[in-house]
Amino acid sequence: DTAVSQTPKYLVTQMGNDKSIKCEQNLGHDTMYWYKQDSKKFLKIMFSYNNKELIINETVPNRFSPKSPDKAHLNLHINSLELGDSAVYFCASSQDASGVNEQFFGPGTRLTVL
Amino acid sequence: GIQVEQSPPDLILQEGANSTLRCNFSDSVNNLQWFHQNPWGQLINLFYIPSGTKQNGRLSATTVATERYSLLYISSSQTTDSGVYFCAGPPYNTDKLIFGTGTRLQVFP
Numbered sequence: 001d002t003a004v005s006q007t008p009k010y011l012v013t014q015m016g017n018d019k020s021i022k023c024e025q026n027l028g029h030d031t032m033y034w035y036k037q038d039s040k041k042f043l044k045i046m047f048s049y050n051n052k053e054l055i056i057n058e059t060v061p062n063r064f065s066p067k068s069p070d071k072a073h074l075n076l077h078i079n080s081l082e083l084g085d086s087a088v089y090f091c092a093s094s095q096d097a098s099g100v101n102e103q104f105f106g107p108g109t110r111l112t113v114l
Numbered sequence: 115g116i117q118v119e120q121s122p123p124d125l126i127l128q129e130g131a132n133s134t135l136r137c138n139f140s141d142s143v144n145n146l147q148w149f150h151q152n153p154w155g156q157l158i159n160l161f162y163i164p165s166g167t168k169q170n171g172r173l174s175a176t177t178v179a180t181e182r183y184s185l186l187y188i189s190s191s192q193t194t195d196s197g198v199y200f201c202a203g204p205p206y207n208t209d210k211l212i213f214g215t216g217t218r219l220q221v222f223p
Contacts, residue, residue: 031209041151041198043213056210088155092211099144099209102162108155 003027004106006091012112013081021076021109023091029104031055031097032074034066037088037108046089049074050097078111086113116141116205118214125219132189135199135217139182143203146177147211148186151198160186160199191221 004025013019025032033056034046048056052068063079078085088108095101117140127133137146145164149157161168161175163184168175172191177184184201198218202211 033210035211041216043200043202043211045210048210056208058210090157094209097209099204099207100164101209102145102147102159103209103211104159105149105157108157110155 004091004093004104006089006106006109008109009107010110010112012114014114015081015083017081018077018079019081019111020078021089021091021111023074023076023106025072025091025093025104025106027093027104029093029095030071031094032068032071033092033094033103034074034076035090035092035105037090039087043090047074047076048097055097081111081113083113086111116143116203116212118201118203118212120199120201120214120217122217123215125217127191127219127221129192129221129223131191131221132187133191133219135186135188135219137184137186137201137214139203142179142182142206143212144206144209146179146184146201146203148175148184149200149202150195151200151216153197157200188219191219193221193223195219196221 033048049068091106094103119138148160165179198216202213
């Protein structure tokens with residue numbers, strides 16, 4: 001039973017398109033995150049949501065819009081895709097936003113913008 | 115912000131060898147996690163270790179929070195240990211994980 005799942009696993013698209021990545025966790029956690037891993041393997045947080053409320057927004061371009069319909073889901077919508085958006089996007093979840101709990105990661109979505 | 119340094123950046127081992135990976139934080143963190151990113155790109159949780167020592171099979175980890183570093187020990191390495199090892203921790207009063215730059219491990223038969 002997958003704890004944190006993401007769809008799709010791979011996404012190949014043209015510059016200028018709009019795309020969405022979905023994330024679901026079945027751990028009963030309150031907090032969910034999006035992280036981005038660039039081509040040099042560097043991982044950096046983008047957003048966090050606690051109980052459907054935006055907590056962290058790490059100066060990500062406003063072309064990126066996260067949405068949390070309920071606390072088990074956190075989707076990432078990207079408008080007007082650019083070449084530099086090519087990366088692996090990881091969703092994660094944690095018991096709460098206190099910072100003392102373990103975070104669990106999904107399998108990642110590899111986005112390629114042509 | 116907090117800087118996380120990992121060493122060595124690259125490590126090549128023969129199967130059966132032991133190794134130690136190090137993670138240094140420039141400031142205190144709320145907790146510390148070690149991850150293994152396998153060749154398929156999955157991030158696998160190895161340890162959640164804010165302080166002290168934990169063991170899981172051939173792997174063990176030690177965190178000395180007062181000195182802001184953690185060590186990951188891999189004994190009797192296997193080819194399946196290959197991949198990139200990351201440490202990460204959140205600064206106090208936040209839950210955003212700050213990742214190190216990783217140690218790329220290659221284990222050859």
